[in-house]
Amino acid sequence: MSGTSTTSSDTTSKGRIKIVHIYPREMSIYGDLGNTRCLASRLRWHGYEPVIHQHHPGNDFPTDVHLVLGGGGQDSGQARVEDDLAHNAEVLRALVADGTPMLMICGMYQLFGNAFITVEGDRLPGIGILDVTTQGNAKRMVGPVVLETAYGDVVGYENHSGSTTLGPGQQPFGRVRSGMGNNGTDGTEGAVTGNVVGSYLHGPVLPANPALADALIKLAVERALGEPFVPGRVDDELADKARTRQVRRLVG
């Protein structure tokens, strides 16, 4: 179902959008909470009213969800969320099938895939929303990244030991212009299925890449209100300068 009414006291809001950040305590070690902060601020700047719901392991998964965010964590954090994620896999799959936009970064990107295979060869199952498989490595892939994506150049920072391979027909999120990406060999980064974006990019990725942020917002608004997204006037000069300077530094 979609469409929640705005509160009567808030006459200026174009509508209320509910963002669910899954496992913010366990899976947000590299500033990924900044993505949530970014979306909330941009929604406000565009004239909408953001509602942030933090989902913690063991709690009931919320209803009326318009956008889902997940971040990167440590191995210990990943272990702590696995049961809850398996428990809510059906709910999440239904949301995906219904077109809910999602952004899954790093550890949650891996868990949204088919499986993570540890260095020791153990297979930890993911929830299979993205057709990707990740192999644990001794070597970490760490450093600044520039991607070519459907949203133009996207900049960020990767820090992962897992090497991810796309299944046949799985679309990547972007092509690597600088950095390692999914595995350091095939030039792909992340994965996109429907409205779900998975990526290794921290930074956090959304503030410096507002085109991606607004694409997610547009989908969330359409889902929530059943009407087209009406953007407000947002000054993105700082974001554009931050991004283009990184692009120039890294790819010239």
Next chain:
Amino acid sequence: MAVAAGKVARAATRLRGGGSALPGLVVERVDPRFLTHALANLPRGVVVVTGTNGKTTTTKMLVAILREHGLTVFTNPTGSNFTRGVISSMLAEIPFSGRLKADIAVLELDEAHALKFAAEVKPTHSLLLNVARDQLDRFAEIDHTAKLLGELAEQTTTGVVLNLDDSYVSRIAGRVRDGVTVTYFGVDPSIADRLPELQEADVRFDDEFTPPRPTAADGLLKPHDERSFEVRFGPTERVGPMVLRQRGLAAMINATAATSTARVMLANEFRDVDAVAALERVTPPFGRGEVIDADGQPLELVLVKNPAGFTVALGTYGNAPVTTMIAINDNYADGRDVSWLYDVSFESLRDKGVALTSGVRAYDMALRLKYDDVAVAEVEPDLEVALQRFLTAYKDEPKRIFCTYTAMMTLRRDLAARYGLAKFGEDPT
């Protein structure tokens, strides 16, 4: 031979200016066992101070207390906290026999290098301060950092001093060798509500963390107000009240850690009046709240390198907002990933705004502030240009610069040339 080679390299780098680790590198190449030899048989042992935040300040405080008690202390005061930095600072003091003439060594080492050091020289004591997100591109994970500290504790031969309130650190208590004493420092329960701003959530275990019960050997910080505090040992013993030159809760906790450790090292010889006298005289290390006289107005340089540190710094100065510049570089020594800026709340800067952001990531910093509704008057990536503008445009007011490590080095060099300051590493105290 190694000592001579190192001394030559030291003289050469001093002529060039800067470069505190290079002479150490020379010695390490010539005689890899140099450290073991030099530090063997110091009568009072070797203390390693490590953890994410507060190493430099705490080391300085501990050294000051021990010296006030009449000990000859060898330390690495330049903030060059890698083994090569230790060797480099040793070269100034060591006779050609290669054996250090000191009662005790107190060494500040970063988490990874503390272990490399311990492979050469087993510390008699280690003081483990805290574990927080810091340069994850180098250490990869907080859990990994905690593991490094645990391994250091296992290598320690006589006593470890642990942060009672930081579960990453206090949980290390179970890992020390038989016969090694465990002592804690922490905060009085009356201010425990201020800890979350300083600490990471530890999600490694199922059980909620319950800190160990402090005993009369463990020092607890009890503040009286924003500046004055005492360190309590058990129901009756007090060290203080005292007022530090460096402001803020983090500095008080560092002083509590230093006092608790000194009390372990000195046992019956520990005198509270000497500890207070020493701590009250300690000047903030360069860039850790150092105040520079800039054309008659105070200019404070504050090093920020991780979310906990930046949050503490903002909390410390939040009560006295002044004209502010923030300089963020992303070189290796700064941490190349600037994502952590989004784990800091900048709301305390909202009323006054920020005059300038600078450094390689000046625009990213300005963007971050925009998301906290903090106005930024100007963005200037070039540090020297930004500093010039900051000093002239805000000439008649007190100023503060929050900066990452390499940005601080550049700014301080510029400031030293303008105002005739001591060179970095040449501590006036």
